Amino acid sequence: MNTPAPAASWDAKLDRLAEVAVTVGLGLARGQELVMTAPLDAVPLVRRITEHAYRAGALLVTTLFTDDEATLSRYEHAPGESFDRAAVWLQDGLAAAYRAGSARLAITGANPALLAGQDSGKVSRANVAFSKASRPALELITRHEINWTIVAAATPAWAKLVFPHLPEDQALAQLWEAIFRTTRIDVPDPVANWRAHGAQLQSRVKLLNDKRFYSLRYKGPGTELTIGLADDHLWCGGGSTAKNGIAGFPNMPTEEVFTTPHKDRVDGVVTSTKPLSYQGTLIDGICVEFKGGRIARATAKQGEAILQSMIDTDEGARRLGEVALVPHSSPIAQSGLLFWNTLFDENAASHIALGQAYSTCLIHGDSLSKTDLSAKGANESLIHVDWMIGSGELDVDGVFANGESVALMRRGEWV
Numbered sequence: 001m002n003t004p005a006p007a008a009s010w011d012a013k014l015d016r017l018a019e020v021a022v023t024v025g026l027g028l029a030r031g032q033e034l035v036m037t038a039p040l041d042a043v044p045l046v047r048r049i050t051e052h053a054y055r056a057g058a059l060l061v062t063t064l065f066t067d068d069e070a071t072l073s074r075y076e077h078a079p080g081e082s083f084d085r086a087a088v089w090l091q092d093g094l095a096a097a098y099r100a101g102s103a104r105l106a107i108t109g110a111n112p113a114l115l116a117g118q119d120s121g122k123v124s125r126a127n128v129a130f131s132k133a134s135r136p137a138l139e140l141i142t143r144h145e146i147n148w149t150i151v152a153a154a155t156p157a158w159a160k161l162v163f164p165h166l167p168e169d170q171a172l173a174q175l176w177e178a179i180f181r182t183t184r185i186d187v188p189d190p191v192a193n194w195r196a197h198g199a200q201l202q203s204r205v206k207l208l209n210d211k212r213f214y215s216l217r218y219k220g221p222g223t224e225l226t227i228g229l230a231d232d233h234l235w236c237g238g239g240s241t242a243k244n245g246i247a248g249f250p251n252m253p254t255e256e257v258f259t260t261p262h263k264d265r266v267d268g269v270v271t272s273t274k275p276l277s278y279q280g281t282l283i284d285g286i287c288v289e290f291k292g293g294r295i296a297r298a299t300a301k302q303g304e305a306i307l308q309s310m311i312d313t314d315e316g317a318r319r320l321g322e323v324a325l326v327p328h329s330s331p332i333a334q335s336g337l338l339f340w341n342t343l344f345d346e347n348a349a350s351h352i353a354l355g356q357a358y359s360t361c362l363i364h365g366d367s368l369s370k371t372d373l374s375a376k377g378a379n380e381s382l383i384h385v386d387w388m389i390g391s392g393e394l395d396v397d398g399v400f401a402n403g404e405s406v407a408l409m410r411r412g413e414w415v
């Protein structure tokens, strides 16, 4: 009889998460610098990641911490003109670091509902100011000039939102376990598991790319939608190789395959299946009608004012920049949890994103000018906001240019 190995301790799992983030997620190369951003509560993970990064040969690790209480203090005490401000110098510095070859690791975990009670006008002005300031750095990220990844750390405020009925320490422990499980850390060999998972997603990507669909057709409760795919669209997923030649996984966890929709060929009605946490505010029960690719009507049961100001950010904020397919059997969907965090929730369900398209999801997209990208149907915007439209009741068909179609998903699962 085999004696089961004792369950790994929290410390051991935290260390494995850090190791997987550095070696598999970032693929950090000897001689690279690393820029990390993290909430204050993520210090234990930051320290594990820093050690693994130096062990992997990082020349310098620089971490920028954010603090929820300091953010709230701004909303409570700062003068009105504060909300059109962003630290342009800092964002320019980040862009300079990426141009010089630094890798980028973001730890997510801030309270998703931090700004829920704040003035929506201030929130959206601050968001616009931040989006504008971070544009140069974000472009380097979305063009995948460097290797980057996002991982999560459980924090007390986030845990309270996910497990509202548990005492704080139990909620925090449960959220950590959920992160370890869905990020595939809680397995005997997480590195090998990640490589196998990536290979499986890549075979799905190849299959979809071979089909050259003209559009996707969605049918589910509150949803009857056709999404045209951009000319020369490329399906992506299962990790990617940055322009610096380094292969990694930009999101941990990741369960999606995704591509670029055509910004002018989206028609019909779509209803969200999970709440969306948009920069500190919750938006729930979204229902949107598209005509010729553009949002003609948008409502939400909760957070509608924030939704309206989000889609008013610029012309591209009313059009789609990403379409992603995720089976309902994904470990995140199966956890049955609502994480209130896009990194997790977007990997629980098929989703679409309003705003900026990824040029990497087009054939030779990186070498195309803005005009060429636009001509192929790739959208441009200051925002990129994913929201969930998948469920165990969603059917998706792939439609060819000649009008014939094949079933891709039935009741949320791959056919």
Ligand code: ZN
Residues within 6 Å of the ligand: 256, 258, 322, 324, 346, 351, 386
């Ligand atoms: Zn996505």
Ligand code: ZN
Residues within 6 Å of the ligand: 322, 353, 384, 385, 386
């Ligand atoms: Zn996205």
